[in-house]
Amino acid sequence: MDTVYLDNAATTQIDDQVISVMHESMRSNFGNPSSTHAFGRKAKAAVETARKSIASLLNVQSASIVFTSGGTEADNMAISCAVRDLGVTRIISSKIEHHAVLNCVEFMNAEHKVDLQFVNLDKEGSVDLAHLEHLLKDSTSKTLVSLMHINNEIGNILDIKKVGELCHEHNAYFHSDTVQSVGHYEMNLAELPVDFIAVSAHKFHGPKGVGFLYVKSRNHLKPLIHGGSQERELRAGTESVHNIVGLQKAMELAYQHLNDDSEYIKSLKRHFIQTLKSEIPEVRFNGLSGDLEKSTYTLVNVSIPLSASESDMMLFQLDLKGIACSKGSACQSGSQLGSFVLNEVYGEDLDYPGIRFSFSKFTTREELNYVIATLKTLAISKAS
Numbered sequence: 001m002d003t004v005y006l007d008n009a010a011t012t013q014i015d016d017q018v019i020s021v022m023h024e025s026m027r028s029n030f031g032n033p034s035s036t037h038a039f040g041r042k043a044k045a046a047v048e049t050a051r052k053s054i055a056s057l058l059n060v061q062s063a064s065i066v067f068t069s070g071g072t073e074a075d076n077m078a079i080s081c082a083v084r085d086l087g088v089t090r091i092i093s094s095k096i097e098h099h100a101v102l103n104c105v106e107f108m109n110a111e112h113k114v115d116l117q118f119v120n121l122d123k124e125g126s127v128d129l130a131h132l133e134h135l136l137k138d139s140t141s142k143t144l145v146s147l148m149h150i151n152n153e154i155g156n157i158l159d160i161k162k163v164g165e166l167c168h169e170h171n172a173y174f175h176s177d178t179v180q181s182v183g184h185y186e187m188n189l190a191e192l193p194v195d196f197i198a199v200s201a202h203k204f205h206g207p208k209g210v211g212f213l214y215v216k217s218r219n220h221l222k223p224l225i226h227g228g229s230q231e232r233e234l235r236a237g238t239e240s241v242h243n244i245v246g247l248q249k250a251m252e253l254a255y256q257h258l259n260d261d262s263e264y265i266k267s268l269k270r271h272f273i274q275t276l277k278s279e280i281p282e283v284r285f286n287g288l289s290g291d292l293e294k295s296t297y298t299l300v301n302v303s304i305p306l307s308a309s310e311s312d313m314m315l316f317q318l319d320l321k322g323i324a325c326s327k328g329s330a331c332q333s334g335s336q337l338g339s340f341v342l343n344e345v346y347g348e349d350l351d352y353p354g355i356r357f358s359f360s361k362f363t364t365r366e367e368l369n370y371v372i373a374t375l376k377t378l379a380i381s382k383a384s
Contacts, residue, residue: 003322004367008203009152009180009299009358010326014246015205021249022207025242033239034228043241050248054212057255058182059190066213066234067244071179072100074198074213075146077235078175079104081221082144082196083114086173090115090141094127096153096341100198101146101177115141125287125345126156126294132163136170143172149197150180153341153356154287155295157181164193173219179203179211183254184262184298195219201243205360206250210243261361266297268359272368273300279376280304286342286354299358301342303351304379311353314378321374325357 005013025046031039033047048062055062068074079101082088091105095118109116117135120128127147136143145167149160160176167174175196178187182197183204189197196219200211215221215234227236254261273290276283286301288294306314311327318325327339338353357371 001322001367001370003324004371005324006357006359006363006367006371007324007326008360008363009356011202011208012205012360013362014202014207015250015253017253018206018246018249022242022246025245029241029245033241034230043239046241047239047244050244053248054251057187057251058214059188060214061217063232064189064215064217066215066231067239067247068211068213068235069209070202070211071098071177071198071200074200074211075100075175075177076104077213077221077224078196078198078215079108079144079146080224082173082175083108083112085221086144086219087142088114088144088173090117090139090143091146092117092119092132092135092143092172093146094119094121094148095344096121096125096151097146097148098152098177098179101148105146115139119147121345123345124156125151125154125341127158127163129159129162129166133166136166136172143167143170144175145172146175146177148177148180150178150296151287151341152180153339153354154301154345155180155289155299156287157294157296160194161192168193180296180298183251184258184296186255186258189214201247201250204250204254207243207246210240210247212247257361262297264361265359265363266292268363268365268368269297269300271365272357272359272372275369275372276302276375279372280379284352287345298360299356301354301356303354304375305352306379311355314375315355317378318371318374323371323374325355325371327353327355 029043029046031043033044051065052062055065091114093105105116108114120131122128147158149158164174173195176194178197179200182199195216197214202208223234225236230236282305284303286303289300342350342354
């Protein structure tokens with residue numbers, strides 16, 4: 001095979017139908033949504049139609065959807081505004097959050113003296129809910145809990161309903177980075193006790209550079225970006241109409257075909273796990289990524305008995321074979337330290353570096369067989 005793309009947790013291939021609606025929007029709907037003439041009104045209508053469609057898919061009011069440049073901005077907006085506008089003086093998070101959250105909460109601690117506490121993790125990297133409850137009971141400070149729904153490196157799924165109930169029981173706000181779950185799982189926000197979620201279109205076959213923040217209606221925030229009155233005065237700047245239209249189409253397609261796509265991708269993951277165990281018995285699945293019930297169906301994180309240098313060379317060799325995968329978040333691509341998530345979860349017990357393979361509706365079983373055969377060949381050659 002010429003190429004096999006298994007880095008869908010980093011970004012996904014844009015669906016052709018999404019490209020089509022974006023192209024049409026760029027060609028014929030170029031007005032500024034803030035302009036009052038017909039061209040502007042047409043662009044504004046496209047933005048608001050997208051907002052209503054997305055809100056309907058999540059079962060919330062359209063006013064609660066704030067378009068952003070992606071998940072990172074949405075995460076930063078939720079955390080920063082909670083501190084500045086909602087009186088939050090304490091944040092509870094975990095040490096294996098995406099850096100969009102981790103670096104932001106650490107900044108709040110360093111620059112704004114917000115008390116930052118980290119919840120314990122179990123031996124597989126899942127949040128210790130008993131410890132979270134203890135932390136929530138331990139203080140009367142206005143608190144924000146920021147915990148991701150699905151870990152982007154090991155795939156562990158957080159029970160966000162339970163976490164949200166704990167937060168609201170103790171009068172804490174709850175923010176969740178749902179970048180790896182929206183578009184892949186049903187999300188009825190009318191029934192989930194969550195105050196903020198962050199979403200990015202390029203994780204479910206939409207364009208890069210656009211996402212949104214869900215803000216529960218009772219939360220009153222002020223803008224971080226000052227200028228015009230766009231996005232109900234929460235985010236100044238001319239809206240990227242073609243990207244927003246692309247986000248809308250990608251999300252509609254994701255939920256229109258969710259059952260079929262998720263079952264197909266689950267079957268791929270099941271096949272990958274079973275065949276990899278058979279061909280390379282020494283393989284280890286990191287976190288809960290080898291558990292089809294407790295981890296997302298979109299990725300696995302594996303360790304093969306190789307040294308760090310050999311593992312890095314394996315990524316290079318896989319790339320030469322046309323196979324795209326990663327050792328963790330794309331945001332760490334220049335790091336020589338390996339996955340900070342695996343280092344945090346396993347510490348000194350991390351014998352071998354991890355490699356993340358992530359799947360999509362465009363992945364085929366034949367591609368997975370080629371990857372497994374290549375891994376087996378490389379592992380044997382390294383061992384010898």
